[in-house]
Amino acid sequence: MQARKRLEEAIANDGRIHSLTDDLDTLFELAREGENVSADIERDLKPYAALLERLETAMLLSGENDRRSAIVTIHPGAGGTESQDWAEMLLRMYLRWAEREGFATVVTDRLEGEGAGIKSVTFEVNGENAYGLLQSEIGVHRLVRISPFDANARRHTSFASVFVYPQVDDEIKIDIRMEDVRIDTFRASGAGGQHVNMTDSAVRMTHFPTGIVVQCQNERSQHKNRASAMKQMRARLYEFEMEKKRVEQSKVEDSKLEINFGSQIRSYVLAPYRLIKDHRTKLSIGDVDRVLDGDMDRLMHAFLVYKHTGKVSGDGKEELPD
Numbered sequence: 001m002q003a004r005k006r007l008e009e010a011i012a013n014d015g016r017i018h019s020l021t022d023d024l025d026t027l028f029e030l031a032r033e034g035e036n037v038s039a040d041i042e043r044d045l046k047p048y049a050a051l052l053e054r055l056e057t058a059m060l061l062s063g064e065n066d067r068r069s070a071i072v073t074i075h076p077g078a079g080g081t082e083s084q085d086w087a088e089m090l091l092r093m094y095l096r097w098a099e100r101e102g103f104a105t106v107v108t109d110r111l112e113g114e115g116a117g118i119k120s121v122t123f124e125v126n127g128e129n130a131y132g133l134l135q136s137e138i139g140v141h142r143l144v145r146i147s148p149f150d151a152n153a154r155r156h157t158s159f160a161s162v163f164v165y166p167q168v169d170d171e172i173k174i175d176i177r178m179e180d181v182r183i184d185t186f187r188a189s190g191a192g193g194q195h196v197n198m199t200d201s202a203v204r205m206t207h208f209p210t211g212i213v214v215q216c217q218n219e220r221s222q223h224k225n226r227a228s229a230m231k232q233m234r235a236r237l238y239e240f241e242m243e244k245k246r247v248e249q250s251k252v253e254d255s256k257l258e259i260n261f262g263s264q265i266r267s268y269v270l271a272p273y274r275l276i277k278d279h280r281t282k283l284s285i286g287d288v289d290r291v292l293d294g295d296m297d298r299l300m301h302a303f304l305v306y307k308h309t310g311k312v313s314g315d316g317k318e319e320l321p322d
Contacts, residue, residue, distance in 0.1 A: 016051060056301070057304060066129060068131045071125075081149050105125055109217055144271065145269075181208070203215060210240055268292070
């Protein structure tokens with residue numbers, strides 16, 4: 001069914017391309033004859049360029065796991081409430097982006113911050129190509145703004161890390177020996193009612209050979225939390241093995257697309273001016289609010305082009321504050 005859907009979309013896009021091309025050819029012919037159709041050409045070029053960019057993005061999503069759904073985790077850096085609030089802003093941005101794209105999302109684990117923001121969050125993005133698109137977000141995100149938590153209205157710099165893993169389905173065999181896994185249950189925190197807070201429904205799993213720890217406390221049932229945690233564990237172990245293969249295959253590529261916590265991939269500057277700058281692709285976007293509201297297509301497309309071709313999308317001349 002997924003293959004059929006992709007073919008149907010390809011046929012529909014082919015028809016749209018032909019239709020828009022014919023319309024533009026007609027307008028250019030009228031322009032050559034002296035008619036003033038500049039406004040019409042400009043109007044038709046915008047959807048034409050947008051469609052070509054979407055098709056190019058789809059073409060670039062050719063990796064082994066790009067078509068899979070994704071599991072995303074966000075952790076604030078040092079900085080207390082300020083960084084925790086930034087982590088929650090990133091969570092909102094990704095959830096709004098997923099809503100725009102028609103992806104279903106499920107928050108499986110969320111630890112509230114002290115006063116504001118979040119200490120950590122894990123959520124699923126379910127839909128075709130979710131992992132391929134969200135790969136652009138792996139790394140450290142930097143925020144510069146006048147802190148709403150500073151009575152003296154000083155400028156603060158905050159950091160939060162984002163990690164993305166492909167969801168592994170049953171077709172890929174991940175051998176998890178239960179004797180290598182410790183399962184702990186505990187009472188969930190936060191909202192959820194008496195049942196959630198008075199029973200040991202939350203589940204934490206620790207994989208001894210790799211040190212990977214996952215937990216889930218979103219569901220009222222311990223059984224459902226256990227199933228969700230096991231799905232996260234399978235995804236994390238799969239990514240663990242894939243990362244070892246990537247290191248073996250190409251150290252150069254890994255250094256270019258480093259995903260360690262210390263690698264800063266993007267800056268979001270809200271003061272003294274407003275600008276988003278991706279440090280890998282050199283793409284700069286002035287409409288900060290639109291991006292934070294989930295419009296991330298340009299950033300993701302620029303990253304995919306950079307990943308496959310090494311071509312950057314900006315000139316890198318903008319100076320960012322320290």
